[in-house]
Amino acid sequence: MTQDEMKQAVAIAAVEMIQPSLESSSIVGVGTGSTANFFIDELAKVKHLFDGAVASSEATAERLKSHGIPVYDLNGVNQLDFYIDGADEFNDKLQLIKGGGGALTREKIVAAVAKTFICIADETKQVELLGEFPLPVEVIPMARSHVARQLFKLDAQPVYREGVVTDNGNQVLDVHNLSIDAAVALEQKINNIVGVVTNGLFAERSADVVLMGTPNGVETLR
Ligand code: ABF
Numbered sequence: 001m002t003q004d005e006m007k008q009a010v011a012i013a014a015v016e017m018i019q020p021s022l023e024s025s026s027i028v029g030v031g032t033g034s035t036a037n038f039f040i041d042e043l044a045k046v047k048h049l050f051d052g053a054v055a056s057s058e059a060t061a062e063r064l065k066s067h068g069i070p071v072y073d074l075n076g077v078n079q080l081d082f083y084i085d086g087a088d089e090f091n092d093k094l095q096l097i098k099g100g101g102g103a104l105t106r107e108k109i110v111a112a113v114a115k116t117f118i119c120i121a122d123e124t125k126q127v128e129l130l131g132e133f134p135l136p137v138e139v140i141p142m143a144r145s146h147v148a149r150q151l152f153k154l155d156a157q158p159v160y161r162e163g164v165v166t167d168n169g170n171q172v173l174d175v176h177n178l179s180i181d182a183a184v185a186l187e188q189k190i191n192n193i194v195g196v197v198t199n200g201l202f203a204e205r206s207a208d209v210v211l212m213g214t215p216n217g218v219e220t221l222r
Pocket of ligand 1: 088
């Protein structure tokens with residue numbers, strides 16, 4: 001099985017998982033990235049079963065609309081039963097690193113609102129210790145150097161993701177050489193640096209379920 005086939009398998013499994021709960025009034029939270037794109041394409045096949053979606057990025061909004069799925073502003077949505085999104089890494093506590101695609105802040109907001117966060121990822125994203133994948137930190141542009149200096153004090157190596165502007169008009173630092181054993185504490189510490197919008201650790205709000213694609217099929221981790 002190729003990596004893309006595993007991504008498609010978890011996308012199909014995610015639609016199967018949410019389908020029994022979908023109603024004509026349901027709004028689905030949808031993430032960003034190549035695995036999420038497979039999910040969008042599968043979700044479109046059952047679009048008659050729900051009302052619409054909230055998107056975690058402009059790219060996702062465009063893809064949803066291209067399938068004829070209405071996209072709503074989160075502020076107008078009272079209830080979001082599910083958020084489905086990929087990840088760059090996940091551990092056995094279902095804590096994640098996200099934001100390789102630069103959409104971490106909107107992803108974290110939608111995940112915070114959703115009752116159930118279903119993470120879809122192939123087995124290459126599973127790790128014992130988070131941090132091999134550089135941790136993305138979204139920063140207000142004028143604070144970028146200040147935030148970088150504070151991160152150096154944590155013995156981390158922030159690298160400016162040059163040429164990238166987030167959907168919120170901000171910049172991204174990718175923090176290398178982290179070995180994260182206290183993910184909640186680190187998430188809070190980095191978020192407390194003035195000028196940080198948010199970081200890509202999803203530890204305080206981890207996933208509720210990970211659907212992991214393997215060559216032998218999809219495993220459900222809770
Ligand atoms: C989003 O897409 C991001 O949080 C994460 O960075 C990325 C994973 O991308 P892919 O599914 O393409 O590996 O979920």
